[in-house]
Amino acid sequence: MRDELHVSAEEFWTCVKNQITPDRGIPATPRESLPVALVQQLIRTVGLAETEVAEMTKEQAIDRLNRYWTEGK
Secondary structure (H helix, E strand, O other), X not given: OOOOOOOOHHHHHHHHHHOOOOOXXXXXXXXXXXXXXXXXXXXXXHOXXXXXXXXXXXXXXXXXXXXXXXXXX
């Protein structure tokens, strides 16, 4: 295990029993990204900061843009 798989016995059995793969240094899969046009609308039209938009889920971003179009806020 250690030589071929490069894992400890504990990591191996955790993977087998709980399907938790050992850390291989691969970056985590990014969460769903927002469409570029939606991001641009939120930043340019609505006036939100990039950091605020980056924290939004797709549903939150669409709701926020719809609120701007219906209420002007």
